[in-house]
Amino acid sequence: MRLAAKPRAVLSSFLLHPNAVVSRDRLIASVWDDPPRSALANLQTYVAVLRKAAIEVETQGQGYLLTLDPDRLDLLAFDEAVRQARLESARGDLAEAHRLFARALSLWRGRPAEDVPLAGPVTARIAELEERRESARLDWIDVRLRLGLHDELVAELTPLVETAPLSERLWHRLMVALHRAGRRAEALEAYRRARSVLVAELGVEPGQELRNLHAAILNDAPVEPAAPAAVLDASAPNAAERREPAWRGICLLPADIADFVGRESETRKVIAALRATAGRTDRGSAAPAIAVVSGPPGVGKSTLAVHVAHQLREEFADGQLFVRLGGASPSPRDPADLLAELLRALGVDAAVMPASMEEQAAMYRARIADRAVLVLLDDAGGEAQVRPLVPGTPRSAVIVTSRGPLPTMPGAVALTLDVPPPADARNLLAGVAGTDRVESDPESAEAILRACGRLPLALRIAGARLVTRPAWPLAEFARRLTDTPARLNELHSGQLDVRTTFAMSYATLSPQARQAFRMFGPITADSVAAWTVAALVGASAHDVDHSLEELAAAGLISGSDIDAAAQPRYRMHDLLRSFASELFAAEESEGCREAALRRVAAEARVRVTDAARELPLAFAPPPSGVPARTPPSAEGGAWLSAERSLLIAVVVTAARAGLVTVSADLAHALAPFLILRGFHDDAVYLLGEAIEAAARAGDASAETRLRLVRADAEVDRRRAHTVAVEFRRLLDRCEGAGDRHSAAYALLGVAATMEDDLRSALAVATRAADRFITLGDTHGLLTAWTEVAAVQLYLGRYDDAVTTSRRALALADGESVVHSARIWRGMGIACYEMGRVEEAVGHYRMSFDLSRELRWNNGERIALRRLAEAEGALGRFDRAARMLADCREMCARAGDALGEAITAYALGEICRWRGDERAALDHFTACYALLSRLNEPVWSARTREQIARSRAALGELGA
Known part of the structure; x- marks a missing residue:
């Protein structure tokens, strides 16, 4: 199919960089001089067009890869033919070299991509390819000079020097061809013309090589053709020294950190992985050892790698190489540039530097073959950037640092670096700020450590700031780090800046991954599952999966944990979350921020409602659409346990953002789980936040409902006396507002707090039960009858308690088994007190089994204690004692x-x-x-x- 102009431009960019990952930024710069705002979307469309045309473009990280064989692309065929031709020339098979060069040069027809509208930055790549062609042409000319094809070359070179009159290399070869063809006068005339052009155009005399040739021709001395630029004659004197200049013990490592502390186990692991390599070729593998150190920005990967490299210098005595790959920047360095840097460090002259990356990699591996060299590749952007830099023989070793893991590096030992433990973090701060300074106010020092999240970069900056202000109290700095919303403003010193370090990684992300990163900001939780990010983004969990993988690959989140509900959990460092929160506020509009919080709170409520179907409803009028209660389910409880902290954070965040309805609904749905599992403080906290939000918004109905649930939480943990006044106020409020349903719950709450007047409590609880019968609220009625039976037990009216309990049991089917567990326990107490101990044991066992099945620990403990008492009353003392000890x-x-x-x-x-x-x-x-x-x-x-x-x-x- 015929491609339109822009897809052809994209295809040409791939063809100019075959078998290499081309970043999206490079493609956009290649296609547009002034990219439109829709450039990225347009680029993705053009790639889709290429794929539709059966051009197999692969997505690789932040770029694309077009894999081609030499038989499908002239450029690759040219490179391969030139490589073979140079090898044959070095071996002395000039005829084969001549044939291969001729085939290679015949593949050139015009300029690369000459009929494609490409933008300015591609010019450098095209110039590079044309230089490679001219280099190959010169090598071919030299081969033919050595073959004696002088007349043929004179005819070819004469128009070439007219086209490129400033090329001394072409003039040199023309003069050699003329002289060896017996045309000495014309060779001297060629020199005169060359000198005239150079002086006139550049104001310089010909170079030494051309002048030496001129002198030889004047003296009628024999003239030899130049050696090929990329291959030296192995038969020449001292060929070994010319082919491989001597080098040994080169060290390019940055200085080790003088105050390096901690990381003992990590250091040992990396050293152990690399030490087996040093000086060894009998490890059972022909591959060099590779250690990959990954982790979030600022965690100290480079510091550890440099420290380890210095520890191993003696064992890799042939040299220690170091290059920064810039993987965390928007424009990671090209492997070809990195290879050229390493080759120059190894003594390779720029004049003989191969043009292609493949040839550079081959030369690099040849230079360090069979040597004990340690290569430190800092800040890698991915496996494709690293692979060309890996030595080819087993005596060398490689340390790679990367913000994300490099899972496809074969045989690599992976080490994911986390923040140091508290003691090491404290030592790091003390090493920078001074031990006396830190020990002068240990409490504030601990606050600084917590605010920095023990991140080494943040601790170094904190220490540096304290050093520059010796009179500054630690307490003041701790207060700034703790109380200031924009605490990242405080973590800046000189060239060190936590926010800038984070921003570099953020800038490399795709737009989708950037949005996902921002969504970690508003909810303060230790970890999140994919559904949370998806709800905040407004997409499905499947849609955000790639973004989460990209964030993990960038070291911005970790996804190595699986929770009790078998969900992968994604964690982000506290300071990174602060950065995400800043971006959430800065880059998301107010409407988008509110919509994101509404979505996640609504999604959380749906999930909580479904997972909590085994639990009783909250102590308030149930909302509409509440599903029927089900038998206990381990899956729902596991999910609620895994998400507890996150769900509390969602309630609090939504409440503080003024989203009253969604925060109240989620708090109402979550509270029964928290109360039943014994997390009363959590329940009171999140209900308090939602109550304040409702009060600020003037939503009296939501406020009343939440206050009822909060007061019930206090009753459940045996603090009824603290909420007696609250329930009476709520009763007055509900009756004044004509809210009969809420008033029934408030009335029952009043009964539960009348501990000093049990007869009145019984009357009030009975009145509440009658109201629930009228309202048709089964949950409220069962709760009321349980309270009635409990008061009857306290009053010693055991027969009445049994009657009430049997009446409740007949209604409990289809409700939460919490009701049944409480009722069976009450019946057991009544039977026990009436001397029917064997019958009580049966009731207690039923209560105990139901509580255990529901994972209601409080109910389980109470039933077990009651059961033990009954066993003891039957004379089973040893069994009773064991049960009570448990x-x-x-x-x-x-x-x-x-x-x-x-x-x-x-x-x-x-x-x-x-x-x-x-x-x-x-x-x-x-x-x-x-x-x-x-x-x-x-x-x-x-x-x-x-x-x-x-x-x-x-x-x-x-x-």
């Missing part, structure tokens, strides 16, 4: 001091029943010590009574 340990792990105290009380009773009053006294004393820190007058009074009883019994026994 229960006490569970309470201690959960931080449940009251549960731990009551369990100690139960252990005291078991010891008394088995006749060990001394052990009973120890347990009752331990119980009282725990209760002394709590406001529990009822249990404290009971325990004092039991302690007195034990002491009296021990006194009677003469103990």
Whole structure:
């Protein structure tokens, strides 16, 4: 098919750089002198056109690759023929060299891409190719001079010097051809003409080589053709020295860091990977050892690599090479330029530098073949940039630093560098700022370490700033780093700047990856799953997958963790997240920012609602569209546990952004999980943020609903007395607003806080239950009946408690099993108190099994303690003691001091029943010590009574 002008220009750019990754920026610069704003989108369209035309262009990172064989592209065929011709010339087979050069030059028809509209930057590449053609032509001329084809060459060279009269190389060959053809006078005339042009045009005399040739012709001395530019005659005297100038012990490494601290294990790992190489050819592999050190910007990859390289200098005595690849910049360095830099360092004269990257790589490998050379490639942009720089023999070794992993580097030992541990980070800060300075205010020093996220670059900058201001209190600097939203402004000193370092990596990303990076900014969470980024972007998880992979490859996020729900989790360093937050505010419009937060909060609510279907509803009127409750499911609970921190952060961020409805709805959906799993502080915190947002916006309905749920969280952790006033205010508020449904929950909350007037509490709870029956709210009714039964138990009305519980059980089918677990436990208590202990054991086991299935730890602990008490009452003391010991340990792990105290009380009773009053006294004393820190007058009074009883019994026994 015939391609339009722009797709042909893109294709020509690929053909001018065959088998090499061409960056998007280079392609755009090649196609447009003044790129339009839509240049990137247009470029992607043109690449799609090429693919439709069966031109197999591959996407490679931030660029594209067109893979071609020599039989499909004249340029590659030319390069291969020239390479073979030069080899044959060096071997002395001039006839074969002549044939190969002739074939190579015949492939040139006009200028490269002469009929394609290409932009200015391509001119340099075209000039380079034309120079390669002229170099090959000169080598071919030299071969024919050595073959004696002088007359043929005179006819060819005469018009060439007219076309390029300033080329001394062409004049030199014409003079040789004329002289050896017996045309000495014409050779001298050629020199005169050459000198006349050079003086007239450039004001210079001919070069030494041309003058020496002129003198030889004047003296009628024999004239030899010049050696080919790229090949030296191996038969010449001292050929080995000419072919490979002596070098040894070259060191291009930057200086090691004088205050290098920590990283012992990482240093050992890299050294171990490379040490086996030094001076060895019997490692079982012909490949050099490669160590790849990757990690986020500023983490100290280059510092570690340079330190390791200096440690290994003696073991790689033939040299240590170093080049910066610029992979983190928008324009990574071309491998050909890097090879040329290394070759110059190895003593290769620019005059004999091969033109193509493949020939440069071959010369580079030949130069260091069988030598013990350590090559440090700093800041690699990808495998394609690194591969040409890897030595070809096993005695050498390579250290590569890269912001992202290089997974396709064969045989490489990979080391992902994280921030140093706290002690090493502190030592680094002290090494720069001074130990005395850091130790003078350890608390502020720790605050600085936390604010810097222990990132080595940030710590060096922080230390440098403290050095420049010796009178500056650490507390003031810590305050700036902690309190200032734009804390990156404080992390700048001289040439070191955290924000600039991050910006370099950000600039290399595709537009899609940049947007994904910005979306890590608004939500402050340790890690996120793909769905979170997708919701913020407004795309599917599949659509953002490539962007996340690009961010990981750039070292801006890590994706090595899998959470309990089998989701990959992506983490970003705190300072990088601060940078992302700045970009989110600066580059996203207000409308886009709000839409992103609405999307993620709405998506989170949908997911939470689905995952929490096994849990009871919140202590408030249920929203519309709530799905039916299901039996316990491990998958939903695992997802909620994995996403807990992220979901809390979404609620808080949305609330502070004034998005009342979505933040309130998500808080309402998430609260039951947090309360049931014992994360009461988290529940109170996020509900408080959502309540403040609702109050600021004047949304009284949302505020009331959230305050009911928050007060219930306090009741659940046995702090009913702290919210008694709150529930009464809410009741007045709801009744005043005519909100009968919310008023029913507030009324039930009032009943739960009437601990000092149980008869009134029973009446209020019964009234609330009647209201829920009228409203048709099954969840509210079950909650109310559970409260009614609990008060009946406290009043000793055990038959009434059993009746209420049976009535509730008949209604509990299809609701959360939390209701059933509570009801069975209440029935067990009633049966136990009525002396029906075996029946109580069955009820307790049912409650325990349901609580464990639901992973309701608090319910599980309470049921286990009650079950142990019943087992003890049946004389099964050993079993009861084991169960109570397990229960006490569970309470201690959960931080449940009251549960731990009551369990100690139960252990005291078991010891008394088995006749060990001394052990009973120890347990009752331990119980009282725990209760002394709590406001529990009822249990404290009971325990004092039991302690007195034990002491009296021990006194009677003469103990």
